[in-house]
Amino acid sequence: MDYASVLQLLDSTVRLATPLLLACLAGLWSERAGIFDIGLEGKMLIAAMTSAAIAALTAATPTWALFGLDLTWAKALFPPVIWGLIAGILASIVFAMIHGIASITFRGNQLISGFALNFIAAGLTVLIAQSIFGQGGRTPQLAGDARFSPVTLPFTETIRRIPGFGPFYAEVISGHAILVYLAFAIVPLTWGLMYRTRYGLRLRAVGENPAAVDTAGISVVRLRYSALIITGILCGLAGAYMSTALQAGFGRDMTAGRGYIALAALIFAKWRPVAALWACLLFGFFQALALRPDIVTAIVQFRVPGPILDALPYILTVLVLAGFIGKAIPPRAGGEPYVKER
Amino acid sequence: MTTGNTGPAPGGPGGLNPPAFGQASGPGGLTPPASAHGQPAIELRGISKSFGAVRANEDISFSVPKGTIHGIIGENGAGKSTLMSILYGFYRADQGEILIHGLPTALPDSQAAIRAGIGMVFQHFKLVQNFTVLENIILGAEDGPLLGRSLRRARDSLTALAREYELDVDPDALVEDLSVGHQQRVEILKALYRNADILILDEPTGVLTPAEADHLFRILRGLRDQGKTILLITHKLREIMETTDNVSVMRRGRLVGSVRTSETSPAALAELMVGRKVLLETGKAPARPGPVLLSAELLTLRDEHKVERLKSVSLDLRAGEILGIAGVAGNGQSELLSILGGMTRPGEKVTGRLTLGGHDLPLTGRGSDGKSRREAGIGHVPEDRHHAGLILDFTAWENTALGYDDDPAYQRGLLTDNQAIRDDTRRKMQVWDIRPPIHTLAAKSFSGGNQQKLVIAREFEQDPAILLIGQPTRGVDIGAIEFIHKQIIALRDQGKAILLISVELDEIMSLSDRIAVMFDGRIIGIRDPATTSESEIGCLMAGIAPTAEAS
Numbered sequence: 001m002d003y004a005s006v007l008q009l010l011d012s013t014v015r016l017a018t019p020l021l022l023a024c025l026a027g028l029w030s031e032r033a034g035i036f037d038i039g040l041e042g043k044m045l046i047a048a049m050t051s052a053a054i055a056a057l058t059a060a061t062p063t064w065a066l067f068g069l070d071l072t073w074a075k076a077l078f079p080p081v082i083w084g085l086i087a088g089i090l091a092s093i094v095f096a097m098i099h100g101i102a103s104i105t106f107r108g109n110q111l112i113s114g115f116a117l118n119f120i121a122a123g124l125t126v127l128i129a130q131s132i133f134g135q136g137g138r139t140p141q142l143a144g145d146a147r148f149s150p151v152t153l154p155f156t157e158t159i160r161r162i163p164g165f166g167p168f169y170a171e172v173i174s175g176h177a178i179l180v181y182l183a184f185a186i187v188p189l190t191w192g193l194m195y196r197t198r199y200g201l202r203l204r205a206v207g208e209n210p211a212a213v214d215t216a217g218i219s220v221v222r223l224r225y226s227a228l229i230i231t232g233i234l235c236g237l238a239g240a241y242m243s244t245a246l247q248a249g250f251g252r253d254m255t256a257g258r259g260y261i262a263l264a265a266l267i268f269a270k271w272r273p274v275a276a277l278w279a280c281l282l283f284g285f286f287q288a289l290a291l292r293p294d295i296v297t298a299i300v301q302f303r304v305p306g307p308i309l310d311a312l313p314y315i316l317t318v319l320v321l322a323g324f325i326g327k328a329i330p331p332r333a334g335g336e337p338y339v340k341e342r
Numbered sequence: 343m344t345t346g347n348t349g350p351a352p353g354g355p356g357g358l359n360p361p362a363f364g365q366a367s368g369p370g371g372l373t374p375p376a377s378a379h380g381q382p383a384i385e386l387r388g389i390s391k392s393f394g395a396v397r398a399n400e401d402i403s404f405s406v407p408k409g410t411i412h413g414i415i416g417e418n419g420a421g422k423s424t425l426m427s428i429l430y431g432f433y434r435a436d437q438g439e440i441l442i443h444g445l446p447t448a449l450p451d452s453q454a455a456i457r458a459g460i461g462m463v464f465q466h467f468k469l470v471q472n473f474t475v476l477e478n479i480i481l482g483a484e485d486g487p488l489l490g491r492s493l494r495r496a497r498d499s500l501t502a503l504a505r506e507y508e509l510d511v512d513p514d515a516l517v518e519d520l521s522v523g524h525q526q527r528v529e530i531l532k533a534l535y536r537n538a539d540i541l542i543l544d545e546p547t548g549v550l551t552p553a554e555a556d557h558l559f560r561i562l563r564g565l566r567d568q569g570k571t572i573l574l575i576t577h578k579l580r581e582i583m584e585t586t587d588n589v590s591v592m593r594r595g596r597l598v599g600s601v602r603t604s605e606t607s608p609a610a611l612a613e614l615m616v617g618r619k620v621l622l623e624t625g626k627a628p629a630r631p632g633p634v635l636l637s638a639e640l641l642t643l644r645d646e647h648k649v650e651r652l653k654s655v656s657l658d659l660r661a662g663e664i665l666g667i668a669g670v671a672g673n674g675q676s677e678l679l680s681i682l683g684g685m686t687r688p689g690e691k692v693t694g695r696l697t698l699g700g701h702d703l704p705l706t707g708r709g710s711d712g713k714s715r716r717e718a719g720i721g722h723v724p725e726d727r728h729h730a731g732l733i734l735d736f737t738a739w740e741n742t743a744l745g746y747d748d749d750p751a752y753q754r755g756l757l758t759d760n761q762a763i764r765d766d767t768r769r770k771m772q773v774w775d776i777r778p779p780i781h782t783l784a785a786k787s788f789s790g791g792n793q794q795k796l797v798i799a800r801e802f803e804q805d806p807a808i809l810l811i812g813q814p815t816r817g818v819d820i821g822a823i824e825f826i827h828k829q830i831i832a833l834r835d836q837g838k839a840i841l842l843i844s845v846e847l848d849e850i851m852s853l854s855d856r857i858a859v860m861f862d863g864r865i866i867g868i869r870d871p872a873t874t875s876e877s878e879i880g881c882l883m884a885g886i887a888p889t890a891e892a893s
């Protein structure tokens with residue numbers, strides 16, 4: 001296997017790890033606050049559909065007169081893809097808030113609420129896309145400023161000439177959508193917020209022992225909702241990335257279980273932000289391998305059937321969840337609605 | 343400042359005096375001791391609180407002078423904790439007024455209570471287990487959005503507090519690695535860090551060794567001498583007598599008396615608490631031990647992490663005696679009970695030998711389960727009645743049949759004779775004075791004492807040769823404790839062998855014919871209650887053994 005193939009493999013790893021990373025960090029915020037969120041998948045899906053739909057609609061209306069409204073001002077403000085992103089994030093936050101109402105306010109079962117949202121998202125996305133575009137539950141192909149285009153980092157051409165690192169910089173580091181860089185930047189941001197701020201301290205406390213937070217005179221409910229809003233934003237980014245950057249449009253069930261893989265990565269990372277990055281890169285790497293059977297064949301010296309490669313990330317997920325990673329202690333108050341008692 | 347003393351004379355010869363408190367009699371109820379100056383730190387006027395039809399607090403008025411330790415004593419369910427929760431802003435009083443340092447103060451939430459200078463140490467600590475001591479202390483009292491400065495300030499003030507009040511604790515230790523006594527110090531430090539000058543402690547000694555409890559009281563006295571005001575809630579008469587300056591007694595939601603501690607006696611307080619005379623001594627006849635029934639040799643239990651929880655424990659249990667196992671919770675008592683009662687979990691490895699009347703009892707596999715143990719004649723009142731003794735959502739009569747559901751008396755052909763179980767339950771409720779005597783009520787609707795009586799009635803009436811009793815009076819009020827103790831002694835006098843495990847040293851001392859003390863998974867010493875003292879047992883519980891005896 002030559003260096004170019006390695007770089008291609010790593011390049012796809014980064015691209016494929018990004019939605020996992022965003023979803024994984026989304027889950028981290030929620031679960032660290034004591035709300036299990038199995039509905040990452042659903043939030044990504046609804047965000048993917050909404051982003052693609054709004055981006056397509058805004059791009060396809062040259063006069064920006066959407067639904068009879070004059071939206072000329074909006075065109076001057078942002079390109080369609082950004083409006084899509086904003087809409088996707090909002091849709092994801094709405095889903096996160098439904099989860100919050102069910103599991104925080106009404107103290108419902110967090111797993112059931114999350115599952116319900118996944119099912120609703122699976123059906124609703126196809127239904128809405130079909131009723132708007134009539135293309136069998138898909139959104140139209142996105143092009144131009146309705147998609148995130150690759151960003152070429154500064155000095156790429158200069159650095160490319162450096163042997164070894166140059167091509168790595170040009171192929172793997174440079175040339176991704178802006179959301180990729182955002183996702184990687186959110187890792188240290190999450191770490192800093194979690195471990196170096198008052199908000200993070202309280203948030204971690206509420207996931208471990210909400211009674212301690214309550215007796216300190218801080219609202220458990222408000223903290224948990226705030227964490228779910230962050231979860232909503234991050235899932236929104238993940239979904240929008242799927243449909244407007246990784247691919248060019250929304251298709252039925254396009255997240256393909258990434259929400260669950262992100263949860264497995266979260267457990268793998270033992271609910272720590274930096275470890276989450278490595279876990280997601282690992283899962284992303286397996287997904288990238290599945291796209292390059294030729295490389296796998298070159299390494300193992302026999303032809304591995306495509307379906308087995310496709311199944312690799314999911315097999316890894318099962319192994320992780322089955323506890324092959326040693327003891328992972330989830331936040332202690334996770335899954336339990338907080339009921340005030342003396 | 344209130345000077346009118348409206349408190350009843352404690353424990354007069356007439357039994358109980360109805361409390362003379364009420365709106366008509368004005369606030370207060372306590373002659374301020376000579377040490378008090380100025381406004382009382384806390385004054386409650388006519389506090390009432392109901393939960394639905396239940397009146398948890400009714401017209402409670404008393405005042406606590408600044409710089410004193412004030413005890414609140416009462417049985418479980420007397421309304422002590424509700425009252426303290428009102429003071430800490432957890433609940434809102436339906437009626438009444440709270441004055442802090444003479445100023446009427448509204449306490450709608452805990453934040454307001456903290457601002458008013460009130461700190462609370464809960465019975466169940468409100469600490470984040472995997473946070474450091476420092477992190478726990480600043481939680482909710484941070485100086486700004488970033489943690490660095492708060493942590494530095496907390497470290498400085500922690501050192502100062504440690505010097506001032508004997509409150510040493512490693513600021514960087516994780517709370518889960520600390521002993522219970524140290525965790526409690528963290529709770530006290532939390533309150534002091536928030537500048538609390540009124541400290542409420544709810545049943546603070548329940549989880550402490552005698553030595554730790556003594557240290558705690560030394561700390562409390564130190565705090566008082568520095569001008570802090572302390573409210574101590576407990577149901578232990580001895581702590582009240584040893585530590586407090588004044589004491590208020592609660593019964594059934596009402597305040598039935600406030601007196602100076604120096605002017606009262608344990609008997610008088612107990613009478614006020616219960617509303618009738620209480621026998622503090624069990625007054626049992628000497629034991630007449632028979633042959634050895636149950637014999638354990640070198641019992642060892644390793645848990646799923648291969649940690650030895652029980653280390654080579656050997657003991658003999660004779661007919662007609664009560665063998666008391668003393669020890670701080672978590673020193674192997676539960677494991678011993680689980681082996682004897684057939685409740686070991688899969689993954690736990692048990693070795694040693696257990697014989698019943700000369701025959702071997704299996705320690706693992708077939709015949710080592712709870713049902714086989716019961717069939718062999720070992721009755722078991724589990725330590726944790728909520729998890730192992732009862733199914734709380736089941737009715738009283740369904741619980742009566744648990745574990746004995748295949749008793750021939752409960753069968754009719756292939757079916758269970760539910761009517762027979764119900765009749766039996768009704769009879770047991772009469773005999774054992776279980777209230778309310780409604781056999782269709784869910785177990786969770788009974789008070790702690792009556793729940794325990796349900797379990798005890800079930801196990802005692804099966805007439806086992808050997809009875810294992812774990813924490814028989816945990817969360818049980820004084821009246822029921824007296825009753826349960828009498829039954830245990832009656833059973834002994836019938837020639838049963840009884841193994842009693844309790845973390846209440848008083849209970850062990852007054853019931854046992856022999857006392858075995860467990861520490862760190864071993865029996866560290868066996869004593870005769872007639873010749874030992876509480877302090878000797880207390881030392882053993884803390885692991886301080888005469889060297890000659892250390893096994």
